[in-house]
Amino acid sequence: MNITILGPGAVGSLWACYLQKAGHNVSLWTRRTTPSELSLTLNTQENSSYSFSCDNKESLIHCDLLFITVKAWQVESALLPILPLLSQETILLFMHNGMGAIDAIENQISHHPILQATTTHGALKENAHTVKHTGFGHTVVGPFNSLGNQCQFIQDVLQHSLPSTEWNSDIQTALWKKLAINCAINPLTAIYQCQNGELSQPSRHQDVNRICHEVHQVLQQEQIQWTEAELLSTVYQVISATSANYSSMNRDCFYQRKTEIDFITGYLLQKAKQHAISTPINETLYNQIKQLEENLL
Structure with a gap:
């Protein structure tokens, strides 16, 4: 899949590395001035490094899955400016602490399949180029809207990349x-x-x-x-x-x-x-x- 991580902090960087390791085409979208390429080292026993394109509009245009890992209070300001670049078929997957962030923008994004996820994997961004997987956990993903109901295959994508992941139709x-x-x-x-x-x-x-x-x-x-x-x-x-x-x-x-x-x-x-x-x-x-x-x- 073509996957863009919106907000490559600790959790976003962790998933970026594992998704690319699993064979997906992963890019990053940030709000900072970053180089067009960014290398991230996943600090595990293997200490593998991965290279990602950054803030590439072509990546957004062809994005199958937008993985939104910004903080809850950043969701609206981070997502709305890039919405015009996304295909209506692009799946929006939100993974952040707290609830209510999607409610404020629901009308503007309702034409997309929307998923929500919560995870207990631990991640620590040690510096701009290193993310540490501090604890293995469990991820739950499920639909926010009816279009999201058709995207249960995302559970397999996440499970294959970073186990364990389960689909829960009652994600709320x-x-x-x-x-x-x-x-x-x-x-x-x-x-x-x-x-x-x-x-x-x-x-x-x-x-x-x-x-x-x-x-x-x-x-x-x-x-x-x-x-x-x-x-x-x-x-x-x-x-x-x-x-x-x-x-x-x-x-x-x-x-x-x-x-x-x-x-x-x-x-x-x-x-x-x-x-x-x-x-x-x-x-x-x-x-x-x-x-x-x-x-x-």
């Missing part, structure tokens, strides 16, 4: 579960500037538990079949499995960048308001992160 449930976990981990680790593992300390349990209690009330109203005990168990499993990691929101605050809080806790608060659910703990965390952003940016 998978995204809600990921959002719930992010609500519990990301703001706290950003505020305390700690690794994920610190949230397993007894002194942090009350924070995590209270967040999850509020989140679960919203999940129930959104018809997500997940008990509060299952949510808590999964959150603590993720904290344990990623104990040495820093969350993306932690890193964004550390490097004084805009966070995805509006599309994680902010999205939860929107839905809570629609359902008339009180979420004071999550509101406090949201306001703290927004205050941090104002002070840092």
Whole structure:
């Protein structure tokens, strides 16, 4: 396939390398001034290097799959300017933290097959030319619209490139579960500037538990079949499995960048308001992160 990665950060660069390794024709589209060719080294046991064309309009014109890995708040500004170059048959695959970013532009992109994906693969961009695969995980992909329903073969493309990948026709449930976990981990680790593992300390349990209690009330109203005990168990499993990691929101605050809080806790608060659910703990965390952003940016 002709595949373009829109936003070759850590996750985008990781997939670019694996997709090219699997035999696909992969190019990159960036917002920075980059050379027409970019070499990326995939930091694994093999340490393989791959070369990609950058910001090539011909690549967009002939693109079969646009892999969108920019941050949620960048989706609109990154995608809309290049839409006129894309064929109506080009598949749009969104892979980012949080929810709600597609809703704002849905009318402008509805003629494309649209897919959403979430992954637990770990990636770290060590420098402009090196991406490290920090942990193998699992990817779930599914349709956002009816045209996306016809693109189940993308699961095979991703599975062949970077296992394991599953197709889930109810991708919204998978995204809600990921959002719930992010609500519990990301703001706290950003505020305390700690690794994920610190949230397993007894002194942090009350924070995590209270967040999850509020989140679960919203999940129930959104018809997500997940008990509060299952949510808590999964959150603590993720904290344990990623104990040495820093969350993306932690890193964004550390490097004084805009966070995805509006599309994680902010999205939860929107839905809570629609359902008339009180979420004071999550509101406090949201306001703290927004205050941090104002002070840092």
